[in-house]
Amino acid sequence: MESVKSPLVMRRSIFIHASPERVWQEFESIDRMRRWYAGEVPGITQQVLRYEPVAGGWLEIACQWTKGTPGACRLGGKILVFDPGRELTQERHSFLPERPWREPIRMTFRLSPALGGTVVEVLEYGFEVAGEHAASYHLEAEAGWTMHELEALRRLVEAPVMTGASAWAAP
Amino acid sequence: MQAVDTALVMRRSIFIKAAPERIWREFESFERMSGWFGGQTDTVQQRVTRYDAGTGGWMEIEAEWTHEPPGSCRLGGKILTFDPPREMTVEWNTFKPDRGWHEPTLVTFRLTPALGGIVVEILQHGFERIGAGGAQHHRDAEGGWNTMELEALRRIVEARTA
Numbered sequence: 020m021e022s023v024k025s026p027l028v029m030r031r032s033i034f035i036h037a038s039p040e041r042v043w044q045e046f047e048s049i050d051r052m053r054r055w056y057a058g059e060v061p062g063i064t065q066q067v068l069r070y071e072p073v074a075g076g077w078l079e080i081a082c083q084w085t086k087g088t089p090g091a092c093r094l095g096g097k098i099l100v101f102d103p104g105r106e107l108t109q110e111r112h113s114f115l116p117e118r119p120w121r122e123p124i125r126m127t128f129r130l131s132p133a134l135g136g137t138v139v140e141v142l143e144y145g146f147e148v149a150g151e152h153a154a155s156y157h158l159e160a161e162a163g164w165t166m167h168e169l170e171a172l173r174r175l176v177e178a179p180v181m182t183g184a185s186a187w188a189a190p
Numbered sequence: 191m192q193a194v195d196t197a198l199v200m201r202r203s204i205f206i207k208a209a210p211e212r213i214w215r216e217f218e219s220f221e222r223m224s225g226w227f228g229g230q231t232d233t234v235q236q237r238v239t240r241y242d243a244g245t246g247g248w249m250e251i252e253a254e255w256t257h258e259p260p261g262s263c264r265l266g267g268k269i270l271t272f273d274p275p276r277e278m279t280v281e282w283n284t285f286k287p288d289r290g291w292h293e294p295t296l297v298t299f300r301l302t303p304a305l306g307g308i309v310v311e312i313l314q315h316g317f318e319r320i321g322a323g324g325a326q327h328h329r330d331a332e333g334g335w336n337t338m339e340l341e342a343l344r345r346i347v348e349a350r351t352a
Contacts (some may be wrong), residue, residue, distance in 0.1 A: 026302040026309040030201045032332060034325040093204035131197040134318065134325055153305060154205035162204060162337050169332075 027153060029143040029160035033169040036142040039130040039137045044106060045172055046128070047072055051165045062086035066074040068093070075103040078109050089117055096123050105130055111143070122148035124156075139169060198324065200314040200331040201283040204340035208306040208347045214275030216343055218243055226342040228254065239264070244274040244349075249280045265289060266295050276301055283316060293319035295327065310340060 022096050035042055045051045049070040057067045069079040079095025096110030096160045110123035124145040143160045154156040206213055216222045220241040233256050240250040250266030267281030276313040283294035298314040304307045314331045316325035 021304065026203065026311065027205060028201075030203075032197060032199065032201075032328075034328055036325070047206050053200070084334060130198070133196055133198050136325065140197055147305065154307070157203075157205055158337070158341075162341070166333055 020041070023142070023144050025144065025147060027144065027146050027157050029157065030141045031164050031169060032138055032139060032167060033166070033173050034133065034138050035173045035176050036136045038062055041133060042130055042137050042139060042172070042176055043104045045175060046103075056080065056168050058171060060167060060169065064140060072101060072107075074098060074103070076101065078107075079114075081115075089129050099125075102126075118149065118152075118156075120149050120152070123165075127189060139172065141169065196315070196318065197326050198315070198317050200328065200335055201311060202310055202335050202337055202340060203311045204344055205305065205307055205309050206344045206347050209304065210275035210301045210308050211216060213308055213310065213343070214346050215347060217274075217278060217299070223249075226346050227251065227339050229338055229342050231336075231338060234338075238265070242269070243272065245269060247272065250285075261287065270296070271298075282316075291320045291327075293321075295319065295331075310343065312340065 030039050043096040045055055049067060049072075052070050053067045054071075056132045057065050057080070059065075060187035063082060064084075065080060067079075067174055068081050069077050071077045075100050076098040077095065079093065082092045084090055092113070094111055094113055098107065098109045100108035104126060108125060108127040111124040111126045126142060127140075127142045127144075129140045129142065131140070141164070143164075146157045146160075149156045212345060216226055220238065222229060223241045223243075223288070224238045228251075230236065234253060235255075236253040238249070239252050240248055242248045247269040249269060250264065252262065253265050254260075255257040256263040264286040265282060268281045269278060269280050271277055277298060277300050279296055279298045281294040282297040283290045287333055294316070295314055298313045298315065300311045300313075302311070312335065314335070317328045317331075320327055327343065
């Protein structure tokens with residue numbers, strides 16, 4: 020991961036009782052990715068639109084929500100780092116809603132061995148490209164990210180017999 | 191702050207447009223601390239029950255929630271580091287419903303200059319000290335912490351000049 024010099028970072032993390040290699044299998048194809056990075060909870064639907072798992076590839080998602088003011092998002096961009104068992108870093112443009120700035124932020128999934136398992140972190144950073152909007156964009160990320168995706172990834176990896184399109188809805 | 195050399199950490203953060211000294215005032219007394227670290231959402235009510243600011247002091251909170259199943263907890267411990275206006279690290283033990291971990295986790299509040307203001311971070315770490323249940327408690331921490339306290343701190347600091 021390129022070194023993050025700014026503290027203006029959003030971070031979520033989860034411990035998964037499995038090796039980084041096992042966790043990484045869920046990053047290896049769009050079908051795998053859709054099992055945990057897409058899903059449905061009351062009020063929010065998220066889809067993986069495009070995923071080319073390779074450096075120089077692409078990751079793009081779409082979401083719709085009906086809670087509060089209904090809305091939609093389309094986020095994604097080029098994969099800058101694809102380092103199996105360790106890291107996926109992408110550019111993250113906001114195609115929807117459109118932002119007044121054009122530069123993408125960054126998002127990283129990082130896998131680190133710990134306690135005989137793996138800690139998976141999601142980091143969003145590089146909000147400085149938004150200029151005067153950097154702080155509010157960062158707060159949107161901090162307040163908006165939930166544990167749905169990481170919890171779904173954990174359930175999938177720790178209970179490999181589970182099948183179906185999504186692990187989001189499980190308790 | 192003791193070096194955090196593990197990824198088993200919970201982190202939340204916020205940007206506040208103010209000097210670190212101004213933000214630190216909200217860490218200086220029980221009344222100030224209660225003003226932002228206590229609060230409520232639709233389902234959770236949290237209050238600061240004890241706060242003796244200073245190294246060797248004490249911070250303790252009580253939280254009650256109404257979502258299923260309803261319950262309450264008491265959390266906190268000794269203040270290990272009180273370094274105005276940079277860092278406060280508190281032992282974070284659970285007194286209810288558990289009777290306390292043999293080794294408590296740690297909660298660090300850290301103020302770092304950025305973009306002409308300050309990023310305030312809350313970090314919960316030291317889960318390895320609990321032993322076998324450490325991973326589960328990290329999971330509870332990631333599922334439990336939101337940005338309620340940090341957003342209240344930002345509102346107070348950006349609204350008042352005192």
